[in-house]
Amino acid sequence: MVSTPQSAQRLTDDQVLLRDTLRQLADERIAPRAADIDRSGEFPEDIRQLLAQQDVLALPFPAEHGGIGGDLLTVCLAIEQIARACTTSSLILAVQDLGSLPLRLGGSAEQLARWVPDLAAGRRLICFGLTEPEAGSDAAALRTTAVRDGDDYVLNGTKRFITNGSVAELVTVFAVTDREASRHRRLSCFIVEVPTEGFRVARVEHKMGIRGSPTAELEFRDVRVPAANRIGEEGDGWSLAMRTFERSRPGIAAQAVGIAQGALEAATAYARDRKQFGQRIGDFQMIGAMLADMDAQTEAARQLLYAACEIIEGGAPDAARWAAIAKLVAGDTAMKVTTDAVQVFGGYGYVDEFPVERMMRDAKITQLYEGTQQIQRLVIARALLGPARE
């Protein structure tokens, strides 16, 4: 066995039991579905039900509204274990977390009471609508507008690459409420309940990986949203988004660590069983060295993530830097480890009878979304150097 309980120095007994329970759940109920989910490209509604039933979707939410009130590390542990078996399935939890973070960070008591119970119970899914066709890395360049009209706002614009956008009942939308304001005060954040008049899922992407996760383009044409659905004040959007990333990027790091671990375990099992030239291939130094590096890198990414979670949860002033470092390292690790895993399998790694080719395709997204690796580097550099000087 590659992963032992002894890597759990920072974990409480509850977290260990949670991690082990989810590992078993993932191995027995999710892993057998992973290949099918990837091949069919269909959203795994059965896995969503399973996660809801096991209270996994309740993890990030406050206990007084039916959640479990799990801290950042606990949520990441859950994402990691699920991702080991199936990246698409892990996204169900990760996006429920991401999509609801603005609400949890900045929502009023009334708003929490209104939406959290359904989200915690997994009865409704929520997604995060920030990215647009012309505003990916340059998030401040959003064009979706929200214009006040009486007690409502009217939303117009398009959001692209929205995970779960076609299955979620709630969309957390970032839109420009004041074009004239300074860069970081132009945006506001709204929860839009869908379906609703003027809202349309324009397309769903066909992707390299996470194929069971629907990535949608959402169109808003004169969509009316009550002002009571605005999170925080007008202009709070940017800061809500940034504070969200501090907590959601570790979630993606956790996903990446999970993918890497799954690939490592598959490759190790193969290296144990596969014989060539009269011995098991794992005993050849070139293979053994690859596996050793894969393990060391995965463990490093994992321990970094756990440390980052504790530091961020503790309210460190450089939380953004920690989140970026964790995500940067984990994403690159996942890509390297899965690529090497395919290598260990040789020709068999290229065919879908074995899971590593899927894991390699799934790993790539962890270098792209939640801020590309390049954006993570910008965040870290800025933390080191301070803001850009003219």
Add this chain to the structure above:
Amino acid sequence: MATLWVVGEVGTDGSLARISAEVATLARTLAQAAGGGSEAAGIVVAADPGPVADGLAGFLPRVVAIADPAAAGHAWSTIAAERVAAVVGDDADAFVFLGAGPDGRDLAGTLAALTGRGVLVNATGAAWDGRLSVEMSAFGGKLITTSGFTGGGGIVTVRPGTVTAEPAAAAGTVERRDAGEPLALPAVAIVEQIEEAGAAAPIEEARVIVAGGRGVGGVEGFELVGELAAALGGAVGATRAAVDSGWIPYSQQIGQTGKIVKPELYLALGISGAIQHKVGMQTASTIVAVNRDPDAPIAEFADLLVVGDLFEVGRALLVALRGRSG
């Protein structure tokens, strides 16, 4: 001077169960080895113990047949345990041997509590070298232990197939007794007995098992498995994967979460040999596997691995086997 009692169990056809014939043979051999006037003797408890007692007398010099009307219509093991306890009495050097099936084990546990004797279960061998020593398999077959009783006597349950049943040179005597005292333990009523079509003989007793795994692919595939089992005079077994897929009932499941078997021949078709299944069958005398994958884990511990499609090889084997007996 020890007395080795054997409790006779009733088989599905109403006569002596095969496991009891085996256990009786073992007890007889042990009594001989113990010497010094040691004897093996049988006990049968039933509403009408006649048929089973007569059968057991073919293997032991004497049999105590207890007619207890309560045994009709009530769960057998607790009733039998009380009667056996009465027969065995306080004899410190008395051993009681039982089959390791569900009835035998229930009786063993009840008897242990009634008499305060030790109990060793699932014996795969026994010998007498100054004292009784019992061989058992531990930790899914990783270890073989030899154990004994610290006091004089004790209770032993014996796995099917541990010895071959061999009748004694001459038939023994049957002594009929009445039940005696009323029962102290509550008797559990049997309200109804339901027969299920397809309920197979317990596979733990089969000499040959032909088992199918994931590779069999479906219910239809198991027809071939059944035909091969029939041709070899054996039973059909399955891995958990096959049972979970609904291709075969749970009663045929072999492995960590199913039955442990020790047949003379285990023919594994389309079975990878993962540890969860392996622990259920790895002590079989001969293991033959048919698998497409020459590197499947079962290649580690099978005696013979035929690399190929299980249906093609299986059908060819069926033809070859039928051709032999024809």
Add this chain to the structure above:
Amino acid sequence: MHIVVLTKPVPDPAAAAERLGPDLRLDRAASPAVVNGNDEYALEAALKLTEAHGGEVSLLTMAPATGADTMRKALAMGAARGVLVTDPALAGSCVRTTVEVLSAALRDLTFDLVFAGFDTSDGNAGVVAAGVAAKLGLPYLSNAAKIEPDPDGGKVRVRRITPTGYDLLEAPMPALVVCTQVLGEPRYPSLKGIMSARSKEIATRSLADLGLDAAAVGGAAATTEVLESRKPPARGATRVVRGSADEGAAEIVSFLESRRVI
């Protein structure tokens, strides 16, 4: 309805690290302990019944002090509380002692049913439950494929698996039932269950609490002993045969003949 489930911590079979110590007793420190797999089926059956009929499930375990940690998962599955009988003198206990101890602990509890798992993965004995039933004078219903209590009528019906099908048994409660896996897969602890397990009570009982004499239990009073242990004989090299299906079949036949199987 109150159902007590007998559970036992065993070395994790998945770790495959079980071994005997130098004293030829199971070395419980060699691998992490988990709840015996078959006990989880009994627990699941108990949880389903109390969910349907109302009531609670308690756990009873005889184990080293670390047994409380293993009870945690069972509590997380939904049991309401646990009772742990633990005492250093209990180390090395045989079936007889285990029966004495569990029976003594059960005498202090009020229950409608006691459930036990089919056997344990570290001893495979499966006889303790029958002994406990006899000690306490409880009706004993084993090999259960289905359990139907009738709380109002004060009785329970059990389908007992037989070689030919089922016997339908009936007995008054309280009664002891030995469960099989046919009763249904155990649930995963829900995360809320895991969180709430921490606040559930595990009452510990020592031998003195049960009125038992230390000299009468444990290794010193064991009725059985392991004399020696060894690894099973290596099977020998595997013969691998490739070729046509007919060739493979012929190989099997001649191999079986050489082994006198046919």
